Amino acid sequence: MPAAKPTVPSVWARQRRQREQPALSQDRIVAEAVRLLDEEGLDALSMRGLGTRLGAGATSLYRHVANKDELIELVVDEIYGELRVPDADPATWRAAVTECAQSLRAMILRHPWSATVLGQVGLAELGPNLIDRSERMLAVLHAAGFAPGTADLALNTVLAYTMGTAISEAAYLSMLARSGQTEDQWADDLRATTEQAIEGHPRMQEGYAALHEQDPRQIREDNFTYGLECVLDGLQARL
Known part of the structure; x- marks a missing residue:
């Protein structure tokens, strides 16, 4: 140049x-x-x-x-550096894991492009930021009482739930951004179509009636929190 x-x-x-x-x-x-x-x-x-x-x-x-693939590895590890991981404390392990999961979800939603590359990037687990955050998250689970091997399984379970949910959210929000509509506008536009589609399905109608007046953002928050609490309840039962 x-x-x-x-x-x-x-x-x-x-x-x-x-x-x-x-x-x-x-x-x-x-x-x-x-x-x-x-x-x-x-x-x-x-x-x-x-x-x-x-x-x-x-x-x-x-x-x-060296190439674009290496660049993707580097940018993925860069955003992993945004994750917050509290100090390990046996008395507050659930709150700490919750904060980690919320931080990971927020990271993905801040960088929606990551939805298409997380989990598909070379040796991402060797990135210094991801290694550091993984070590700290494992310390939280060890402090809670999980044995070393079981702590790895527990961490993978939390990450799988969090990333799966957040990646779906990021894809949805990216679609909205391309459409130029807000979540409220999208929901309003789909209301008649949705009501027609679920006609004759009383359980679907009941669930939709309970939700369609709520803030779509709050629905996403509640869905994530409920699922995470279920995961943590299951992990706590294993201790």
């Missing part, structure tokens, strides 16, 4: 401009990639496009990241 022309046609102006440009680094590349993904989605991510945003050529990026 040709260098940008200096405002003043002088070698000294050009060199000053180059010195003021932040140095390209893997951290800077990853941070900009996350911003790009949040703004435009996974389909918009390319080494060439990212290089343009950074004011550098794709070749410069390859000095720090």
Whole structure:
């Protein structure tokens, strides 16, 4: 990519401009990639496009990241760094696991593009952020009284429920974003169609009647919380 022309046609102006440009680094590349993904989605991510945003050529990026697959591994581990994990305490393990699960769900909903890559990314479990958060979550479960092997199973159960639910939510919210509608508008538009579809199914009608006046966001919150409580009840029964 040709260098940008200096405002003043002088070698000294050009060199000053180059010195003021932040140095390209893997951290800077990853941070900009996350911003790009949040703004435009996974389909918009390319080494060439990212290089343009950074004011550098794709070749410069390859000095720090070998290919797009590696970049995806890096951005996934970057967002795992947002997870909150409380300190291990036997008396508050359920509250701690709940906070971890809520933090993971919030992370996925902040970065809806992650719904298509989590669980499909190379050796994601070797990323430093995910290793650190996994170690801390296991400490919470060990403090609760789970044996080492069982703690791994308990953690996997919580993660499977949380990620499965949040990924479905993220896909739904991404669909809404593409449609240009809010959740309330979407629900209103579907009301007549839904009522017609469930006609003659009294249990479905009863459930829909109880929910259709509620805030869709609160319904999602309640659904997630109920399911998580069921998972934690099951784990507690195993102790």
